[in-house]
Amino acid sequence: MSVRAELRGVARTFADGTRGLLPTDLVLEPGSVTALLGPSGCGKTTLLRLLAGLARPDPGGAVLFDGRDVTDLPVERRNIGMVFQGYALFPHMTVARNIGYGLEARGVPRAQREPRVAEMLRLVRLEALAGRRPDQLSGGQRQRVALARALAPQPALLLLDEPFGALDAALRLALRVELAALLTALRVTAVIVTHDQAEAMALGDGVAVMEGGRIGQRGTPRDIYERPANRFVAGFVGTLNDLGEGRFCRPEALRPDPAGPLEGRVSAAFFDAGRTRLHLAAPGGGEWVLELEPGQAVPERGSALRLALDEKAVLRF
Ligand SMILES: Nc1ncnc2c1ncn2[C@@H]1O[C@H](COP(=O)(O)OP(=O)(O)OP(=O)(O)O)[C@@H](O)[C@H]1O
Ligand SMILES: [Mg+2]
Structure with missing residues:
Protein backbone atom coordinates (compact mmCIF):
# COMPACT_ATOMS: atom_id res chain seq x y z
CA MET A 1 0.00 0.00 0.00
CA SER A 2 2.76 2.43 0.80
CA VAL A 3 3.66 4.98 -1.81
CA ARG A 4 6.84 6.55 -3.18
CA ALA A 5 6.11 10.24 -2.79
CA GLU A 6 8.09 12.96 -4.47
CA LEU A 7 8.19 16.74 -4.44
CA ARG A 8 9.75 18.18 -7.59
CA GLY A 9 10.62 21.85 -7.43
CA VAL A 10 7.71 22.44 -5.08
CA ALA A 11 7.46 25.92 -3.57
CA ARG A 12 4.68 27.80 -1.80
CA THR A 13 4.24 31.54 -1.75
CA PHE A 14 1.33 32.87 0.31
CA ALA A 15 -1.05 35.63 -0.81
CA ASP A 16 0.84 38.23 1.24
CA GLY A 17 4.11 37.30 -0.46
CA THR A 18 5.50 35.18 2.42
CA ARG A 19 7.57 32.34 1.06
CA GLY A 20 6.45 29.39 3.17
CA LEU A 21 8.55 26.94 1.16
CA LEU A 22 11.35 27.65 -1.30
CA PRO A 23 11.65 25.33 -4.33
CA THR A 24 12.18 21.91 -2.80
CA ASP A 25 13.02 18.44 -4.11
CA LEU A 26 12.26 15.56 -1.81
CA VAL A 27 11.80 11.81 -2.33
CA LEU A 28 10.10 9.63 0.28
CA GLU A 29 10.85 5.97 -0.42
CA PRO A 30 7.98 3.49 0.08
CA GLY A 31 7.70 2.45 3.72
CA SER A 32 10.30 4.95 4.91
CA VAL A 33 9.80 7.19 7.92
CA THR A 34 11.17 10.71 7.56
CA ALA A 35 11.41 13.02 10.53
CA LEU A 36 11.07 16.70 9.66
CA LEU A 37 12.88 18.90 12.10
CA GLY A 38 13.35 22.64 12.30
CA PRO A 39 12.53 25.80 14.21
CA SER A 40 9.07 27.34 14.34
CA GLY A 41 8.06 28.95 11.05
CA CYS A 42 10.63 27.12 8.88
CA GLY A 43 7.98 25.54 6.63
CA LYS A 44 7.31 22.08 8.08
CA THR A 45 3.51 22.27 8.09
CA THR A 46 3.56 23.97 4.69
CA LEU A 47 5.52 21.04 3.27
CA LEU A 48 3.08 18.51 4.74
CA ARG A 49 0.08 20.41 3.40
CA LEU A 50 1.61 20.36 -0.07
CA LEU A 51 2.19 16.60 0.16
CA ALA A 52 -1.38 16.10 1.36
CA GLY A 53 -2.98 18.25 -1.31
CA LEU A 54 -4.31 20.77 1.23
CA ALA A 55 -2.31 23.48 -0.52
CA ARG A 56 -1.25 23.98 -4.11
CA PRO A 57 2.38 24.51 -5.03
CA ASP A 58 3.48 27.62 -6.93
CA PRO A 59 3.41 27.13 -10.72
CA GLY A 60 6.15 24.82 -11.94
CA GLY A 61 6.21 22.52 -8.93
CA ALA A 62 4.89 18.96 -9.04
CA VAL A 63 3.89 16.33 -6.50
CA LEU A 64 4.26 12.71 -7.65
CA PHE A 65 2.97 9.50 -6.07
CA ASP A 66 4.59 6.38 -7.53
CA GLY A 67 5.66 8.49 -10.48
CA ARG A 68 2.13 9.75 -11.19
CA ASP A 69 1.56 13.50 -11.14
CA VAL A 70 -1.00 14.19 -8.38
CA THR A 71 -0.48 17.96 -8.20
CA ASP A 72 -4.09 18.59 -9.27
CA LEU A 73 -5.56 15.78 -7.16
CA PRO A 74 -7.49 17.02 -4.08
CA VAL A 75 -6.68 15.71 -0.62
CA GLU A 76 -9.60 13.24 -0.49
CA ARG A 77 -8.29 11.44 -3.56
CA ARG A 78 -4.69 11.05 -2.40
CA ASN A 79 -5.24 8.36 0.28
CA ILE A 80 -3.51 10.29 3.04
CA GLY A 81 -3.66 9.62 6.76
CA MET A 82 -3.14 12.74 8.83
CA VAL A 83 -2.66 13.66 12.44
CA PHE A 84 -2.17 17.39 12.51
CA GLN A 85 -1.20 19.84 15.27
CA GLY A 86 -4.10 19.65 17.72
CA TYR A 87 -5.52 16.33 16.34
CA ALA A 88 -9.19 17.35 16.74
CA LEU A 89 -11.35 14.28 17.36
CA PHE A 90 -15.10 14.44 16.84
CA PRO A 91 -16.32 15.17 20.38
CA HIS A 92 -19.82 13.68 20.02
CA MET A 93 -18.60 10.37 18.54
CA THR A 94 -17.31 7.36 20.46
CA VAL A 95 -13.73 6.19 20.11
CA ALA A 96 -14.84 3.42 17.75
CA ARG A 97 -16.81 5.80 15.52
CA ASN A 98 -13.96 8.27 15.42
CA ILE A 99 -11.65 5.50 14.26
CA GLY A 100 -14.14 4.28 11.67
CA TYR A 101 -14.93 7.76 10.40
CA GLY A 102 -12.53 7.71 7.45
CA LEU A 103 -13.91 4.39 6.30
CA GLU A 104 -17.50 5.60 6.68
CA ALA A 105 -16.71 8.74 4.70
CA ARG A 106 -15.31 6.58 1.92
CA GLY A 107 -18.52 4.54 1.82
CA VAL A 108 -17.04 1.33 3.24
CA PRO A 109 -20.00 -0.81 4.41
CA ARG A 110 -20.43 -1.48 8.12
CA ALA A 111 -19.63 -5.21 7.79
CA GLN A 112 -16.16 -4.34 6.52
CA ARG A 113 -15.71 -1.36 8.81
CA GLU A 114 -16.25 -3.17 12.07
CA PRO A 115 -13.41 -5.69 11.83
CA ARG A 116 -11.04 -2.95 10.67
CA VAL A 117 -12.00 -0.71 13.60
CA ALA A 118 -11.51 -3.66 15.97
CA GLU A 119 -8.08 -4.27 14.50
CA MET A 120 -7.14 -0.61 14.95
CA LEU A 121 -8.41 -0.61 18.54
CA ARG A 122 -6.16 -3.60 19.25
CA LEU A 123 -3.23 -1.93 17.53
CA VAL A 124 -3.39 1.14 19.76
CA ARG A 125 -4.53 -0.89 22.79
CA LEU A 126 -7.86 0.87 23.33
CA GLU A 127 -10.25 -2.09 23.01
CA ALA A 128 -11.65 -1.47 26.47
CA LEU A 129 -12.43 2.17 25.71
CA ALA A 130 -14.18 1.77 22.35
CA GLY A 131 -17.47 3.14 23.66
CA ARG A 132 -16.12 6.28 25.33
CA ARG A 133 -16.24 9.80 23.99
CA PRO A 134 -13.01 11.82 23.59
CA ASP A 135 -13.74 13.94 26.69
CA GLN A 136 -13.65 10.74 28.75
CA LEU A 137 -10.08 9.94 27.68
CA SER A 138 -6.62 11.03 28.78
CA GLY A 139 -4.43 13.06 26.46
CA GLY A 140 -2.34 10.05 25.49
CA GLN A 141 -5.44 7.94 24.81
CA ARG A 142 -6.88 10.68 22.62
CA GLN A 143 -3.61 10.80 20.76
CA ARG A 144 -3.81 7.07 20.09
CA VAL A 145 -7.38 7.45 18.79
CA ALA A 146 -6.20 10.13 16.38
CA LEU A 147 -3.45 7.82 15.17
CA ALA A 148 -5.85 4.89 14.77
CA ARG A 149 -8.32 7.11 12.90
CA ALA A 150 -5.58 8.15 10.47
CA LEU A 151 -4.42 4.56 9.95
CA ALA A 152 -7.82 2.85 9.62
CA PRO A 153 -8.32 3.53 5.87
CA GLN A 154 -4.84 2.08 5.15
CA PRO A 155 -3.36 5.32 3.86
CA ALA A 156 -0.56 5.22 1.32
CA LEU A 157 1.09 8.13 3.09
CA LEU A 158 0.90 9.03 6.77
CA LEU A 159 1.55 12.65 7.76
CA LEU A 160 2.01 13.46 11.43
CA ASP A 161 2.43 17.08 12.46
CA GLU A 162 3.72 17.32 16.03
CA PRO A 163 1.45 14.48 17.10
CA PHE A 164 2.76 14.56 20.67
CA GLY A 165 2.95 18.32 21.01
CA ALA A 166 0.32 18.60 23.73
CA LEU A 167 1.62 15.77 25.92
CA ASP A 168 3.95 15.69 28.90
CA ALA A 169 7.49 14.38 28.56
CA ALA A 170 6.93 10.89 30.04
CA LEU A 171 3.89 10.22 27.86
CA ARG A 172 5.71 11.51 24.78
CA LEU A 173 8.49 9.05 25.39
CA ALA A 174 6.08 6.12 25.84
CA LEU A 175 4.10 7.01 22.71
CA ARG A 176 7.29 7.55 20.75
CA VAL A 177 8.31 3.95 21.46
CA GLU A 178 4.82 2.71 20.51
CA LEU A 179 4.73 4.76 17.33
CA ALA A 180 8.18 3.55 16.25
CA ALA A 181 7.02 -0.07 16.65
CA LEU A 182 3.76 0.66 14.84
CA LEU A 183 5.44 2.33 11.88
CA THR A 184 7.92 -0.52 11.53
CA ALA A 185 5.11 -3.08 11.60
CA LEU A 186 2.88 -1.23 9.10
CA ARG A 187 5.63 -0.18 6.66
CA VAL A 188 3.62 2.87 5.63
CA THR A 189 5.47 5.80 4.08
CA ALA A 190 5.41 8.42 6.79
CA VAL A 191 6.55 11.94 7.56
CA ILE A 192 6.57 13.08 11.15
CA VAL A 193 7.12 16.70 12.12
CA THR A 194 8.58 17.36 15.52
CA HIS A 195 10.31 20.14 17.45
CA ASP A 196 12.15 17.55 19.48
CA GLN A 197 15.57 16.50 18.17
CA ALA A 198 15.66 13.28 20.20
CA GLU A 199 12.22 12.33 18.87
CA ALA A 200 13.28 12.99 15.27
CA MET A 201 16.41 10.92 15.75
CA ALA A 202 14.45 8.06 17.36
CA LEU A 203 11.56 7.89 14.88
CA GLY A 204 13.05 8.63 11.50
CA ASP A 205 14.95 6.28 9.18
CA GLY A 206 15.86 9.60 7.67
CA VAL A 207 15.89 13.09 9.10
CA ALA A 208 15.40 16.30 7.14
CA VAL A 209 16.41 19.50 8.89
CA MET A 210 14.61 22.59 7.63
CA GLU A 211 15.63 26.21 7.96
CA GLY A 212 13.96 29.29 6.49
CA GLY A 213 11.71 27.51 3.99
CA ARG A 214 14.26 25.01 2.72
CA ILE A 215 15.69 21.63 3.62
CA GLY A 216 19.19 22.31 4.92
CA GLN A 217 20.24 18.68 5.12
CA ARG A 218 18.80 15.23 4.72
CA GLY A 219 20.39 12.01 5.90
CA THR A 220 20.30 9.25 8.45
CA PRO A 221 20.10 10.44 12.05
CA ARG A 222 23.70 9.38 12.50
CA ASP A 223 24.95 11.20 9.38
CA ILE A 224 23.29 14.40 10.40
CA TYR A 225 24.68 14.23 13.91
CA GLU A 226 28.21 13.22 12.95
CA ARG A 227 28.55 15.03 9.61
CA PRO A 228 26.26 18.06 9.73
CA ALA A 229 26.32 20.17 6.56
CA ASN A 230 26.56 23.50 8.33
CA ARG A 231 26.66 25.12 11.70
CA PHE A 232 22.91 25.65 11.90
CA VAL A 233 22.17 21.95 11.35
CA ALA A 234 24.97 20.94 13.71
CA GLY A 235 23.64 23.12 16.51
CA PHE A 236 20.05 22.13 15.90
CA VAL A 237 20.50 18.36 16.17
CA GLY A 238 22.79 18.26 19.18
N1 LIG B 1 -1.62 31.51 5.21
C1 LIG B 1 -0.43 32.08 5.40
N2 LIG B 1 -0.18 33.34 4.94
C2 LIG B 1 1.03 33.91 5.09
N3 LIG B 1 2.09 33.30 5.68
C3 LIG B 1 1.90 32.05 6.15
C4 LIG B 1 0.64 31.37 6.04
N4 LIG B 1 0.77 30.15 6.61
C5 LIG B 1 2.04 30.07 7.04
N5 LIG B 1 2.72 31.21 6.78
C6 LIG B 1 4.14 31.49 7.05
O1 LIG B 1 4.93 30.54 6.36
C7 LIG B 1 6.05 30.15 7.15
C8 LIG B 1 6.05 28.65 7.34
O2 LIG B 1 4.93 28.28 8.12
P1 LIG B 1 4.71 26.81 8.64
O3 LIG B 1 3.36 26.75 9.23
O4 LIG B 1 5.00 25.86 7.53
O5 LIG B 1 5.83 26.69 9.76
P2 LIG B 1 6.21 25.45 10.71
O6 LIG B 1 7.59 25.04 10.37
O7 LIG B 1 5.15 24.40 10.60
O8 LIG B 1 6.19 26.13 12.14
P3 LIG B 1 5.69 25.55 13.57
O9 LIG B 1 6.79 24.67 14.04
O10 LIG B 1 5.56 26.79 14.39
O11 LIG B 1 4.40 24.83 13.36
C9 LIG B 1 5.94 30.94 8.45
O12 LIG B 1 6.77 32.07 8.33
C10 LIG B 1 4.47 31.33 8.50
O13 LIG B 1 4.29 32.54 9.21
MG1 LIG C 1 3.71 23.68 11.94
Whole structure:
Protein backbone atom coordinates (compact mmCIF):
# COMPACT_ATOMS: atom_id res chain seq x y z
CA MET A 1 0.00 0.00 0.00
CA SER A 2 2.76 2.43 0.80
CA VAL A 3 3.66 4.98 -1.81
CA ARG A 4 6.84 6.55 -3.18
CA ALA A 5 6.11 10.24 -2.79
CA GLU A 6 8.09 12.96 -4.47
CA LEU A 7 8.19 16.74 -4.44
CA ARG A 8 9.75 18.18 -7.59
CA GLY A 9 10.62 21.85 -7.43
CA VAL A 10 7.71 22.44 -5.08
CA ALA A 11 7.46 25.92 -3.57
CA ARG A 12 4.68 27.80 -1.80
CA THR A 13 4.24 31.54 -1.75
CA PHE A 14 1.33 32.87 0.31
CA ALA A 15 -1.05 35.63 -0.81
CA ASP A 16 0.84 38.23 1.24
CA GLY A 17 4.11 37.30 -0.46
CA THR A 18 5.50 35.18 2.42
CA ARG A 19 7.57 32.34 1.06
CA GLY A 20 6.45 29.39 3.17
CA LEU A 21 8.55 26.94 1.16
CA LEU A 22 11.35 27.65 -1.30
CA PRO A 23 11.65 25.33 -4.33
CA THR A 24 12.18 21.91 -2.80
CA ASP A 25 13.02 18.44 -4.11
CA LEU A 26 12.26 15.56 -1.81
CA VAL A 27 11.80 11.81 -2.33
CA LEU A 28 10.10 9.63 0.28
CA GLU A 29 10.85 5.97 -0.42
CA PRO A 30 7.98 3.49 0.08
CA GLY A 31 7.70 2.45 3.72
CA SER A 32 10.30 4.95 4.91
CA VAL A 33 9.80 7.19 7.92
CA THR A 34 11.17 10.71 7.56
CA ALA A 35 11.41 13.02 10.53
CA LEU A 36 11.07 16.70 9.66
CA LEU A 37 12.88 18.90 12.10
CA GLY A 38 13.35 22.64 12.30
CA PRO A 39 12.53 25.80 14.21
CA SER A 40 9.07 27.34 14.34
CA GLY A 41 8.06 28.95 11.05
CA CYS A 42 10.63 27.12 8.88
CA GLY A 43 7.98 25.54 6.63
CA LYS A 44 7.31 22.08 8.08
CA THR A 45 3.51 22.27 8.09
CA THR A 46 3.56 23.97 4.69
CA LEU A 47 5.52 21.04 3.27
CA LEU A 48 3.08 18.51 4.74
CA ARG A 49 0.08 20.41 3.40
CA LEU A 50 1.61 20.36 -0.07
CA LEU A 51 2.19 16.60 0.16
CA ALA A 52 -1.38 16.10 1.36
CA GLY A 53 -2.98 18.25 -1.31
CA LEU A 54 -4.31 20.77 1.23
CA ALA A 55 -2.31 23.48 -0.52
CA ARG A 56 -1.25 23.98 -4.11
CA PRO A 57 2.38 24.51 -5.03
CA ASP A 58 3.48 27.62 -6.93
CA PRO A 59 3.41 27.13 -10.72
CA GLY A 60 6.15 24.82 -11.94
CA GLY A 61 6.21 22.52 -8.93
CA ALA A 62 4.89 18.96 -9.04
CA VAL A 63 3.89 16.33 -6.50
CA LEU A 64 4.26 12.71 -7.65
CA PHE A 65 2.97 9.50 -6.07
CA ASP A 66 4.59 6.38 -7.53
CA GLY A 67 5.66 8.49 -10.48
CA ARG A 68 2.13 9.75 -11.19
CA ASP A 69 1.56 13.50 -11.14
CA VAL A 70 -1.00 14.19 -8.38
CA THR A 71 -0.48 17.96 -8.20
CA ASP A 72 -4.09 18.59 -9.27
CA LEU A 73 -5.56 15.78 -7.16
CA PRO A 74 -7.49 17.02 -4.08
CA VAL A 75 -6.68 15.71 -0.62
CA GLU A 76 -9.60 13.24 -0.49
CA ARG A 77 -8.29 11.44 -3.56
CA ARG A 78 -4.69 11.05 -2.40
CA ASN A 79 -5.24 8.36 0.28
CA ILE A 80 -3.51 10.29 3.04
CA GLY A 81 -3.66 9.62 6.76
CA MET A 82 -3.14 12.74 8.83
CA VAL A 83 -2.66 13.66 12.44
CA PHE A 84 -2.17 17.39 12.51
CA GLN A 85 -1.20 19.84 15.27
CA GLY A 86 -4.10 19.65 17.72
CA TYR A 87 -5.52 16.33 16.34
CA ALA A 88 -9.19 17.35 16.74
CA LEU A 89 -11.35 14.28 17.36
CA PHE A 90 -15.10 14.44 16.84
CA PRO A 91 -16.32 15.17 20.38
CA HIS A 92 -19.82 13.68 20.02
CA MET A 93 -18.60 10.37 18.54
CA THR A 94 -17.31 7.36 20.46
CA VAL A 95 -13.73 6.19 20.11
CA ALA A 96 -14.84 3.42 17.75
CA ARG A 97 -16.81 5.80 15.52
CA ASN A 98 -13.96 8.27 15.42
CA ILE A 99 -11.65 5.50 14.26
CA GLY A 100 -14.14 4.28 11.67
CA TYR A 101 -14.93 7.76 10.40
CA GLY A 102 -12.53 7.71 7.45
CA LEU A 103 -13.91 4.39 6.30
CA GLU A 104 -17.50 5.60 6.68
CA ALA A 105 -16.71 8.74 4.70
CA ARG A 106 -15.31 6.58 1.92
CA GLY A 107 -18.52 4.54 1.82
CA VAL A 108 -17.04 1.33 3.24
CA PRO A 109 -20.00 -0.81 4.41
CA ARG A 110 -20.43 -1.48 8.12
CA ALA A 111 -19.63 -5.21 7.79
CA GLN A 112 -16.16 -4.34 6.52
CA ARG A 113 -15.71 -1.36 8.81
CA GLU A 114 -16.25 -3.17 12.07
CA PRO A 115 -13.41 -5.69 11.83
CA ARG A 116 -11.04 -2.95 10.67
CA VAL A 117 -12.00 -0.71 13.60
CA ALA A 118 -11.51 -3.66 15.97
CA GLU A 119 -8.08 -4.27 14.50
CA MET A 120 -7.14 -0.61 14.95
CA LEU A 121 -8.41 -0.61 18.54
CA ARG A 122 -6.16 -3.60 19.25
CA LEU A 123 -3.23 -1.93 17.53
CA VAL A 124 -3.39 1.14 19.76
CA ARG A 125 -4.53 -0.89 22.79
CA LEU A 126 -7.86 0.87 23.33
CA GLU A 127 -10.25 -2.09 23.01
CA ALA A 128 -11.65 -1.47 26.47
CA LEU A 129 -12.43 2.17 25.71
CA ALA A 130 -14.18 1.77 22.35
CA GLY A 131 -17.47 3.14 23.66
CA ARG A 132 -16.12 6.28 25.33
CA ARG A 133 -16.24 9.80 23.99
CA PRO A 134 -13.01 11.82 23.59
CA ASP A 135 -13.74 13.94 26.69
CA GLN A 136 -13.65 10.74 28.75
CA LEU A 137 -10.08 9.94 27.68
CA SER A 138 -6.62 11.03 28.78
CA GLY A 139 -4.43 13.06 26.46
CA GLY A 140 -2.34 10.05 25.49
CA GLN A 141 -5.44 7.94 24.81
CA ARG A 142 -6.88 10.68 22.62
CA GLN A 143 -3.61 10.80 20.76
CA ARG A 144 -3.81 7.07 20.09
CA VAL A 145 -7.38 7.45 18.79
CA ALA A 146 -6.20 10.13 16.38
CA LEU A 147 -3.45 7.82 15.17
CA ALA A 148 -5.85 4.89 14.77
CA ARG A 149 -8.32 7.11 12.90
CA ALA A 150 -5.58 8.15 10.47
CA LEU A 151 -4.42 4.56 9.95
CA ALA A 152 -7.82 2.85 9.62
CA PRO A 153 -8.32 3.53 5.87
CA GLN A 154 -4.84 2.08 5.15
CA PRO A 155 -3.36 5.32 3.86
CA ALA A 156 -0.56 5.22 1.32
CA LEU A 157 1.09 8.13 3.09
CA LEU A 158 0.90 9.03 6.77
CA LEU A 159 1.55 12.65 7.76
CA LEU A 160 2.01 13.46 11.43
CA ASP A 161 2.43 17.08 12.46
CA GLU A 162 3.72 17.32 16.03
CA PRO A 163 1.45 14.48 17.10
CA PHE A 164 2.76 14.56 20.67
CA GLY A 165 2.95 18.32 21.01
CA ALA A 166 0.32 18.60 23.73
CA LEU A 167 1.62 15.77 25.92
CA ASP A 168 3.95 15.69 28.90
CA ALA A 169 7.49 14.38 28.56
CA ALA A 170 6.93 10.89 30.04
CA LEU A 171 3.89 10.22 27.86
CA ARG A 172 5.71 11.51 24.78
CA LEU A 173 8.49 9.05 25.39
CA ALA A 174 6.08 6.12 25.84
CA LEU A 175 4.10 7.01 22.71
CA ARG A 176 7.29 7.55 20.75
CA VAL A 177 8.31 3.95 21.46
CA GLU A 178 4.82 2.71 20.51
CA LEU A 179 4.73 4.76 17.33
CA ALA A 180 8.18 3.55 16.25
CA ALA A 181 7.02 -0.07 16.65
CA LEU A 182 3.76 0.66 14.84
CA LEU A 183 5.44 2.33 11.88
CA THR A 184 7.92 -0.52 11.53
CA ALA A 185 5.11 -3.08 11.60
CA LEU A 186 2.88 -1.23 9.10
CA ARG A 187 5.63 -0.18 6.66
CA VAL A 188 3.62 2.87 5.63
CA THR A 189 5.47 5.80 4.08
CA ALA A 190 5.41 8.42 6.79
CA VAL A 191 6.55 11.94 7.56
CA ILE A 192 6.57 13.08 11.15
CA VAL A 193 7.12 16.70 12.12
CA THR A 194 8.58 17.36 15.52
CA HIS A 195 10.31 20.14 17.45
CA ASP A 196 12.15 17.55 19.48
CA GLN A 197 15.57 16.50 18.17
CA ALA A 198 15.66 13.28 20.20
CA GLU A 199 12.22 12.33 18.87
CA ALA A 200 13.28 12.99 15.27
CA MET A 201 16.41 10.92 15.75
CA ALA A 202 14.45 8.06 17.36
CA LEU A 203 11.56 7.89 14.88
CA GLY A 204 13.05 8.63 11.50
CA ASP A 205 14.95 6.28 9.18
CA GLY A 206 15.86 9.60 7.67
CA VAL A 207 15.89 13.09 9.10
CA ALA A 208 15.40 16.30 7.14
CA VAL A 209 16.41 19.50 8.89
CA MET A 210 14.61 22.59 7.63
CA GLU A 211 15.63 26.21 7.96
CA GLY A 212 13.96 29.29 6.49
CA GLY A 213 11.71 27.51 3.99
CA ARG A 214 14.26 25.01 2.72
CA ILE A 215 15.69 21.63 3.62
CA GLY A 216 19.19 22.31 4.92
CA GLN A 217 20.24 18.68 5.12
CA ARG A 218 18.80 15.23 4.72
CA GLY A 219 20.39 12.01 5.90
CA THR A 220 20.30 9.25 8.45
CA PRO A 221 20.10 10.44 12.05
CA ARG A 222 23.70 9.38 12.50
CA ASP A 223 24.95 11.20 9.38
CA ILE A 224 23.29 14.40 10.40
CA TYR A 225 24.68 14.23 13.91
CA GLU A 226 28.21 13.22 12.95
CA ARG A 227 28.55 15.03 9.61
CA PRO A 228 26.26 18.06 9.73
CA ALA A 229 26.32 20.17 6.56
CA ASN A 230 26.56 23.50 8.33
CA ARG A 231 26.66 25.12 11.70
CA PHE A 232 22.91 25.65 11.90
CA VAL A 233 22.17 21.95 11.35
CA ALA A 234 24.97 20.94 13.71
CA GLY A 235 23.64 23.12 16.51
CA PHE A 236 20.05 22.13 15.90
CA VAL A 237 20.50 18.36 16.17
CA GLY A 238 22.79 18.26 19.18
CA THR A 239 25.12 20.08 21.54
CA LEU A 240 27.98 21.83 19.77
CA ASN A 241 31.16 22.95 21.52
CA ASP A 242 32.88 25.94 19.91
CA LEU A 243 36.64 25.35 19.99
CA GLY A 244 37.42 28.63 18.17
CA GLU A 245 38.77 29.31 14.66
CA GLY A 246 35.79 27.59 13.01
CA ARG A 247 36.39 24.34 14.88
CA PHE A 248 33.56 22.62 16.77
CA CYS A 249 32.98 19.28 18.45
CA ARG A 250 30.28 17.17 20.08
CA PRO A 251 30.43 16.45 23.84
CA GLU A 252 31.71 12.91 23.14
CA ALA A 253 34.88 14.29 21.54
CA LEU A 254 36.04 15.74 24.87
CA ARG A 255 37.19 13.81 27.92
CA PRO A 256 39.05 14.74 31.10
CA ASP A 257 42.80 14.15 30.71
CA PRO A 258 45.45 15.83 32.90
CA ALA A 259 47.82 15.80 29.92
CA GLY A 260 45.19 17.12 27.45
CA PRO A 261 45.75 20.27 25.37
CA LEU A 262 42.56 22.12 26.39
CA GLU A 263 41.58 23.62 29.70
CA GLY A 264 38.24 24.88 30.95
CA ARG A 265 36.76 25.83 34.29
CA VAL A 266 33.90 23.72 35.67
CA SER A 267 30.73 25.82 35.85
CA ALA A 268 28.05 23.18 36.45
CA ALA A 269 27.46 19.44 36.67
CA PHE A 270 24.10 17.79 35.96
CA PHE A 271 23.32 14.22 36.88
CA ASP A 272 20.91 12.62 34.42
CA ALA A 273 19.97 8.94 34.06
CA GLY A 274 23.28 7.56 35.27
CA ARG A 275 25.49 10.08 33.46
CA THR A 276 26.94 13.37 34.51
CA ARG A 277 26.96 16.23 32.06
CA LEU A 278 29.66 18.72 32.81
CA HIS A 279 29.57 22.37 31.72
CA LEU A 280 32.86 24.24 31.50
CA ALA A 281 33.66 27.88 30.93
CA ALA A 282 35.92 27.88 27.87
CA PRO A 283 38.93 30.21 27.70
CA GLY A 284 37.39 32.10 24.74
CA GLY A 285 34.33 32.99 26.83
CA GLY A 286 32.02 30.28 25.48
CA GLU A 287 30.82 27.12 27.11
CA TRP A 288 31.89 23.54 26.54
CA VAL A 289 29.82 20.52 27.47
CA LEU A 290 31.02 16.96 27.97
CA GLU A 291 29.79 13.80 29.60
CA LEU A 292 31.66 11.89 32.28
CA GLU A 293 31.91 8.12 32.19
CA PRO A 294 29.68 6.41 34.77
CA GLY A 295 31.55 6.24 38.06
CA GLN A 296 34.05 8.94 37.08
CA ALA A 297 34.71 11.48 39.85
CA VAL A 298 32.85 14.76 39.37
CA PRO A 299 35.26 17.70 39.59
CA GLU A 300 34.37 20.58 41.86
CA ARG A 301 32.66 23.68 40.56
CA GLY A 302 35.17 26.41 39.84
CA SER A 303 38.09 24.00 39.43
CA ALA A 304 40.21 23.92 36.29
CA LEU A 305 39.92 20.79 34.17
CA ARG A 306 42.26 19.71 31.37
CA LEU A 307 40.72 17.92 28.44
CA ALA A 308 41.79 15.65 25.63
CA LEU A 309 40.13 16.20 22.24
CA ASP A 310 39.43 13.52 19.65
CA GLU A 311 40.82 15.38 16.60
CA LYS A 312 39.07 13.00 14.18
CA ALA A 313 35.72 14.18 15.53
CA VAL A 314 36.37 17.89 15.01
CA LEU A 315 33.77 19.62 12.80
CA ARG A 316 34.75 22.66 10.73
CA PHE A 317 32.33 25.34 9.54
N1 LIG B 1 -1.62 31.51 5.21
C1 LIG B 1 -0.43 32.08 5.40
N2 LIG B 1 -0.18 33.34 4.94
C2 LIG B 1 1.03 33.91 5.09
N3 LIG B 1 2.09 33.30 5.68
C3 LIG B 1 1.90 32.05 6.15
C4 LIG B 1 0.64 31.37 6.04
N4 LIG B 1 0.77 30.15 6.61
C5 LIG B 1 2.04 30.07 7.04
N5 LIG B 1 2.72 31.21 6.78
C6 LIG B 1 4.14 31.49 7.05
O1 LIG B 1 4.93 30.54 6.36
C7 LIG B 1 6.05 30.15 7.15
C8 LIG B 1 6.05 28.65 7.34
O2 LIG B 1 4.93 28.28 8.12
P1 LIG B 1 4.71 26.81 8.64
O3 LIG B 1 3.36 26.75 9.23
O4 LIG B 1 5.00 25.86 7.53
O5 LIG B 1 5.83 26.69 9.76
P2 LIG B 1 6.21 25.45 10.71
O6 LIG B 1 7.59 25.04 10.37
O7 LIG B 1 5.15 24.40 10.60
O8 LIG B 1 6.19 26.13 12.14
P3 LIG B 1 5.69 25.55 13.57
O9 LIG B 1 6.79 24.67 14.04
O10 LIG B 1 5.56 26.79 14.39
O11 LIG B 1 4.40 24.83 13.36
C9 LIG B 1 5.94 30.94 8.45
O12 LIG B 1 6.77 32.07 8.33
C10 LIG B 1 4.47 31.33 8.50
O13 LIG B 1 4.29 32.54 9.21
MG1 LIG C 1 3.71 23.68 11.94
